[in-house]
Amino acid sequence: MKSPMRKKGLKIKKEDWESLHVHISSYNNFPTAAGLASSAAGFACLVFTLAKLMNVKEDLGQISSIARQGSGSACRSLFGGFVKWTMGNNADGSDSLAIQLADEAHWTDLVVIIAVVSSKQKETSSTSGMRETVQTSALIKHRAETVVPARMLKMEEAIANRDFASFAKLACSDSNQFHAVCLDTSPPIFYMNDTSHRIINLVEKWNHSEGTPQVAYTFDAGPNAVLISPNRKTAALLMQRLLYQFPPNQETDLTSFVVGDKSILQDAGVRSMKDIENLEPPIEIKDKVPHQRFTGDVSYFICTRVGSGPKVLTDETLALLDPVTGLPK
Amino acid sequence: MKSPMRKKGLKIKKEDWESLHVHISSYNNFPTAAGLASSAAGFACLVFTLAKLMNVKEDLGQISSIARQGSGSACRSLFGGFVKWTMGNNADGSDSLAIQLADEAHWTDLVVIIAVVSSKQKETSSTSGMRETVQTSALIKHRAETVVPARMLKMEEAIANRDFASFAKLACSDSNQFHAVCLDTSPPIFYMNDTSHRIINLVEKWNHSEGTPQVAYTFDAGPNAVLISPNRKTAALLMQRLLYQFPPNQETDLTSFVVGDKSILQDAGVRSMKDIENLEPPIEIKDKVPHQRFTGDVSYFICTRVGSGPKVLTDETLALLDPVTGLPK
Numbered sequence: 001m002k003s004p005m006r007k008k009g010l011k012i013k014k015e016d017w018e019s020l021h022v023h024i025s026s027y028n029n030f031p032t033a034a035g036l037a038s039s040a041a042g043f044a045c046l047v048f049t050l051a052k053l054m055n056v057k058e059d060l061g062q063i064s065s066i067a068r069q070g071s072g073s074a075c076r077s078l079f080g081g082f083v084k085w086t087m088g089n090n091a092d093g094s095d096s097l098a099i100q101l102a103d104e105a106h107w108t109d110l111v112v113i114i115a116v117v118s119s120k121q122k123e124t125s126s127t128s129g130m131r132e133t134v135q136t137s138a139l140i141k142h143r144a145e146t147v148v149p150a151r152m153l154k155m156e157e158a159i160a161n162r163d164f165a166s167f168a169k170l171a172c173s174d175s176n177q178f179h180a181v182c183l184d185t186s187p188p189i190f191y192m193n194d195t196s197h198r199i200i201n202l203v204e205k206w207n208h209s210e211g212t213p214q215v216a217y218t219f220d221a222g223p224n225a226v227l228i229s230p231n232r233k234t235a236a237l238l239m240q241r242l243l244y245q246f247p248p249n250q251e252t253d254l255t256s257f258v259v260g261d262k263s264i265l266q267d268a269g270v271r272s273m274k275d276i277e278n279l280e281p282p283i284e285i286k287d288k289v290p291h292q293r294f295t296g297d298v299s300y301f302i303c304t305r306v307g308s309g310p311k312v313l314t315d316e317t318l319a320l321l322d323p324v325t326g327l328p329k
Numbered sequence: 330m331k332s333p334m335r336k337k338g339l340k341i342k343k344e345d346w347e348s349l350h351v352h353i354s355s356y357n358n359f360p361t362a363a364g365l366a367s368s369a370a371g372f373a374c375l376v377f378t379l380a381k382l383m384n385v386k387e388d389l390g391q392i393s394s395i396a397r398q399g400s401g402s403a404c405r406s407l408f409g410g411f412v413k414w415t416m417g418n419n420a421d422g423s424d425s426l427a428i429q430l431a432d433e434a435h436w437t438d439l440v441v442i443i444a445v446v447s448s449k450q451k452e453t454s455s456t457s458g459m460r461e462t463v464q465t466s467a468l469i470k471h472r473a474e475t476v477v478p479a480r481m482l483k484m485e486e487a488i489a490n491r492d493f494a495s496f497a498k499l500a501c502s503d504s505n506q507f508h509a510v511c512l513d514t515s516p517p518i519f520y521m522n523d524t525s526h527r528i529i530n531l532v533e534k535w536n537h538s539e540g541t542p543q544v545a546y547t548f549d550a551g552p553n554a555v556l557i558s559p560n561r562k563t564a565a566l567l568m569q570r571l572l573y574q575f576p577p578n579q580e581t582d583l584t585s586f587v588v589g590d591k592s593i594l595q596d597a598g599v600r601s602m603k604d605i606e607n608l609e610p611p612i613e614i615k616d617k618v619p620h621q622r623f624t625g626d627v628s629y630f631i632c633t634r635v636g637s638g639p640k641v642l643t644d645e646t647l648a649l650l651d652p653v654t655g656l657p658k
Contacts, residue, residue: 138471139509200517
């Protein structure tokens with residue numbers, strides 16, 4: 001998400017603020033309503049932009065606790081790289097904020113492939129959420145008080161040491177446990193579906209056959225998989241496996257089926273829809289019948305990597321508001 | 330499961346046992362390999378029959394600890410009615426056995442509808458199981474040591490008082506938590522699929538709209554739903570809801586789509602495939618679009634109730650072995 005704004009407006013004094021009128025225009029280049037935290041990106045951008053406009057002196061950590069009020073995970077999106085969200089000690093959550101553990105330059109080898117799972121049917125709706133889990137799950141307390149704090153320390157260590165094996169084990173276990181306590185909620189919350197389960201099985205089988213984690217998975221509040229590879233080589237092998245098991249529908253073209261950093265696709269040796277059709281089953285499932293292909297179960301893949309936080313764009317031509325009228329272009 | 334045997338063979342002395350040759354013939358009238366504990370029924374029948382043949386004097390509880398070694402839950406199947414499986418205190422599990430809480434005459438109003446979920450695709454295989462959960466789940470300890478013992482006491486009370494609301498809440502919560510710790514296993518175990526989730530949502534929405542539990546659900550190590558209604562009237566309303574949301578494929582006939590006690594089907598006002606087609610959406614989802622129908626997602630339904638334990642059949646014509654040759658008929 002980009003936050004273009006008029007540079008000239010940056011120096012507004014506090015006393016002028018009351019009489020100020022603001023036009024907010026927002027553009028999102030990440031899929032919305034796909035359960036991929038686009039609202040976190042949006043709120044982080046909004047709060048960051050307003051803070052710049054209002055000349056706020058507090059550091060990003062303090063600002064993150066404001067973003068958190070729009071959408072919990074928005075506090076993390078104020079930073080690039082690797083970010084932790086601390087619970088804080090105050091009952092009102094006022095000191096619950098985000099801290100950057102390492103910036104995006106710390107571990108540049110990681111490649112992220114996101115599988116956007118198609119929802120052929122309306123997903124099992126859930127107006128409830130973490131609040132109901134806290135109220136009704138008999139397991140969340142043990143998770144929150146014991147399991148997560150210990151895992152957080154190990155995860156910080158794994159990131160500091162760029163230790164992919166530990167990183168992967170922790171990420172996968174914690175994703176599964178998050179969904180476990182969702183299931184332990186009354187009424188139960190299901191975010192993952194059969195396709196999510198199949199992606200997990202694909203990864204688990206591959207990791208098991210190699211004896212060491214090749215890829216980590218994590219699922220947020222939706223069926224989409226975020227898959228993290230330690231390097232481009234492994235990402236290409238993962239891409240082959242994903243495309244083998246989840247080929248696109250006939251009417252889909254390759255350009256819209258794999259978006260983002262398409263070089264991973266080239267590394268995987270896939271240049272056409274025909275190449276996907278002709279993919280061989282990966283070695284770990286080759287001898288197992290049936291190794292079914294689930295055409296159309298994944299809508300598209302996004303290839304990306306660990307990115308940076310919000311930035312003020314100085315190029316006025318990128319502004320979303322017209323410099324003369326102040327209205328959206 | 331019936332266990333026909335030759336009555337004349339019942340009085341065998343201990344010293345003769347070594348020279349004895351036994352033909353075992355087994356017949357199962359319950360679907361096998363459907364994740365519906367048919368192996369528990371089989372092992373219970375085998376152990377019960379051998380105990381009768383060998384003139385074992387121990388009570389059923391003791392015998393149940395032998396059945397348990399064939400298939401854990403087989404120990405429960407030695408009794409009818411409501412049965413609990415106690416963990417016991419011995420490290421070798423020798424005192425882990427089943428105890429009957431109440432026989433099948435205690436709560437006769439209950440109606441059980443089992444939805445056998447079709448596995449269009451090979452389900453996410455799992456060679457692992459409870460053993461791996463015990464070894465790798467960070468949540469199983471709290472569940473086993475704290476949650477389950479407390480729930481067992483409440484469940485015994487609910488059964489004793491025929492308190493359906495408590496019974497339903499406990500059954501549903503515990504089913505969900507069992508599957509939660511399966512998901513918290515490394516690698517994670519998924520027994521439920523999208524159809525299982527939809528059945529849960531159907532029940533939860535209905536229960537919520539009525540303000541009090543109309544039906545309880547529980548899922549064993551598979552995607553099939555065991556649904557328990559407090560009486561025939563509610564069972565008929567449940568049947569309507571299930572048939573509305575999960576109608577059969579065109580080529581299926583009603584006789585094989587709903588098996589067992591077909592009178593529930595009559596109570597539901599369903600006499601033909603056309604009647605299923607014409608079912609109205611239930612009131613709690615009527616105004617919500619889309620209320621999709623998932624044709625073919627359930628293979629068939631079994632209508633049954635709380636039954637009795639194993640019995641020796643005295644009618645020789647029912648024997649599975651030929652009385653002259655001793656070989657299977």
